[in-house]
Amino acid sequence: MRKIDLTIEICGSSGDGTLAAGDILAMTLSHLGYHTLSFDVYPAEIRGFGKCVAHTRVSDAPLYSVGRGVDVLVSLNDPYSIEQAPSLKERAVVLFDSWPLKEVGEGECVAGHLKPGNYLYGVPMGELSQRSTHGWRSRNIVALGALAGLFDMDVDGFLERLTSKFKKKAGVAEQVAAAFKAGVDYVRENLLKIDPLSLALDKKPEQKGYALLSGNEAAAQGALDAKCRFYAGYPITPATKIMEILSARLPREGGTVVQTEDEISAIGMVTGAAFMGKRAMTATSGPGLCLMSEFIGYNVMAENSVVILDGQRGGPATGLPTKTEQSDLMMAMFGTNGDAPRIVVAPTSVAECHYWVAEAFYLAEKYQVPVIVLSDLFLATCKTNVILAKIDPKKLAANKVPTAEQMKDYRRQLVTDDGVSPRTIPGTVGGEFVVSGLEQDEEGTPAYDAKTHTMMTEKRHRKMRTALENDVPRPERFGCNGKASLGVLSWGSTMGAVVEAVERACEKGHKVAALKQVVLNPLHVEDLKAFCADCETLLVPELNYGGQFANWLSMHVSAPMRRLCRVNTRPLSYQDVLEEIENISGDGK
Helix, strand or coil: CCCCEEEEEEEEECCCCHHHHHHHHHHHHHHCCCEEEEEEECCCCCCCCCEEEEEEEEECCCCCCCCCCEEEEEECCHHHHHHHHHHEEEEEEEEEECCCCCCCCCCCCHHHHCCCCCEEEEECHHHHHHHHHCCCCCHHHHHHHHHHHHCCCCHHHHHHHHHHHCCCCCCHHHHHHHHHHHHHHHHHHHCCCCCCCCCCCCCCCCCCCCEEEEHHHHHHHHHHHCCCCEEEECCCCCCHHHHHHHHHHHHHHCCEEEECCCHHHHHHHHHHHHHCCCCEEEEECHHHHHHCHHHHHHHHHHCCCEEEEEEECECCCCCECCCCCCCCHHHHHHCCCCCCCCEEECCCCHHHHHHHHHHHHHHHHHHCCCEEEEEEHHHHHCEEEECCCCCCHHHHCCCCCCCHHHHHCCCCCCCCCCCCCCCCCCCCCCCCCCCCCCCECCCCCECCCHHHHHHHHHHHHHHHHHHHHHCCCCCEEEECCCCEEEEEEECCCHHHHHHHHHHHHHHCCCCEEEEECCEEECCCHHHHHHHHHCEEEEEEEECCCCCHHHHHHHCCCCCCCEEEECCCCCCCCHHHHHHHHHHHHHHCC
16 A cells, blocks of 8 residues: 655746756655656657656555656646646645746736645745856756655755766756755745645665666666667667667677668668677667568568567657557557568566567577567656566577588578577578578578478468467466456556556455466467456557557457557556446446
């Protein structure tokens, strides 16, 4: 049971330091012992002005999803903050700048748009910034000081962490400290606290080994831990951060990073690097994955080991570059011509972004297939407390090396019981081979007859079954035991909302269970069927319009499914799922 569970939003314009303040807040709260989950909303324009919102949920217990409804709103820009007012909870707190740098127009003050019962505190952020730092750009730091003072945080610990962040910048740490103290002192000396909210901790929780990471940061670390040695990519939101991290770190570990002219070049280079035996990957978003589809099919035919991370965003086409969605599933599963089996995984948390990117290299190399990792903008950019898994050293070399007997008459496409052919690295004496995108026989000679095509198609699919039997973990069930009145099936980042919703539904006495599947292709169909048979009703929440995951599941089970599909640009909260669970449970009464 959570004693503390608050959602804090800082809202301002580009240039107000909104997202920087949110990042500092989440980082500092995590350091002070809180569990945090932060997520930013910002405009799509690379250079321009627009609304920015730093959304941070903070608790004394682990968090799996964003909160719906805001407990605390900090306004650095009133006109934009007015748009956030409808999301305020009944007893929410609003801090606004009571000393604006320019006259506020009629109806443009956030104070006039609050609900009855909201608590309003005016803090002259601009004036305090001017007095403490001789400039107005520290309003965001003043706001953080006001938050710390008003909500009983460890002010000394907050200040220590804050100044350490800027200690390498001459004079900046002192100015930041002055602005922060100005906000704390003003609240303590001038405001009468009338709201009931607090972030005071009885004792600092132990978080040994925790790190505050985003999904992109965790994914990049997973690639490094898996000994990725080549990365090629083209900048695209929300995957660019992975290339930025690897460009700084991969060359130090003997690897190479190339920024290409487009996504086709990126996947082409990754294909070549993987062909030469390097662990290689690229990361992109939906528009880029579209362009890579022909090469995905080529890598299936050539039995080449490539890893592709797709950070999904709103679509189609260029769509909504800075909004989250889960609408690339069908493309990831089937996006190329012909029968082209590939492994598709969808991490459900930041920690799993690390583990499953690393695992993707192992699976790609062992089964000689493309592996597509489905992230999304929310999962890629949100930050939360994680403990990274240790990578099994045995999985750092998974190539099926030919035996001495096989080398006497080496055949790259040799048909085997498990579907995986022995593989030599180009340049191996006696292990020379030819490969292309054409159908080919065991020796790599192009073949167009029905017998060879059938045999090779079966071979490519057979290794997927081998992977399922040996390396794809069985789905995890949680919630109530035994027969459930409702079963919830979801995927990717939405699973976090399902975890919290099912937990709370069970506390309320609902017989609800959920099934978590990270590997979406191939599926453990028998486990899926057993779960569906154990539930009276099925619910499938996801962030796309047509219910792509529900459609995929329906190809394997005949049970009817109720769909909770949203394309409203924000991640699902646990409240969204919980309300649907309660509505369905009410239908059954």
